[in-house]
């Protein structure tokens with residue numbers, strides 16, 4: 001069961017997440033190869049860790065626009081633990097690098113942007129250059145450069161020989177602004193010797209247990225909260241109808257003439273099928289609405 005755990009200890013804050021199921025669901029929905037599963041899984045897990053700092057109904061979008069064979073990778077995550085995402089070329093594969101999936105090469109160089117939707121003001125977007133394409137390293141740099149928040153992000157996705165996601169998860173460590181030199185050097189040492197987070201998840205560790213491993217040696221560890229995580233998309237048939245209703249009359253007429261239309265959600269791969277009658281009904285609804293608007 002995927003979940004995210006928040007904790008503090010002394011002058012440091014740590015969030016950890018187990019995301020195996022939602023990464024596997026994303027990979028299955030988009031028919032991802034191993035490389036795309038690892039890359040998309042890391043981006044989705046990173047988005048969830050960043051979204052954990054948002055308020056209840058807020059959400060954010062993490063976008064890697066690299067020039068590698070995977071193409072653009074996008075993930076949305078909300079504070080309540082929902083994530084969705086896609087990769088433009090889920091089929092892309094590369095030879096392994098030192099026995100590991102070549103995620104950095106697959107992503108390539110380009111722009112990383114993060115947009116926060118707070119619901120109150122205009123969305124806020126920050127950007128920075130993609131440094132390595134390994135995702136965790138890029139998010140760490142982004143947080144430092146764009147948000148002046150020193151952090152260490154760790155992300156890992158283990159893809160089995162059969163292409164299934166065996167383990168996925170991540171963490172974010174942030175020393176609080178008043179953190180002591182001692183804390184900083186202790187964290188540095190911990191991070192340098194920490195085993196891969198995917199190995200911890202594969203061993204069955206929960207997010208709280210991953211945090212214990214990271215904060216081993218720290219006293220006063222407080223688990224603040226635990227949130228369930230899941231792959232969830234906001235698309236629906238009625239939303240798709242709304243989108244179709246914004247098409248020009250002649251385009252809708254053309255679709256109706258073709259006899260049917262299929263709209264596929266890029267975030268979750270869900271397909272919505274519309275018959276000729278459905279399409280004509282959408283046209284009629286809109287015509288009625290337009291007439292109403294014209295009335296005094």
Ligand SMILES: [Zn+2]
Pocket residue numbers: 233234235236265266267268269270
């Ligand atoms: Zn969808």
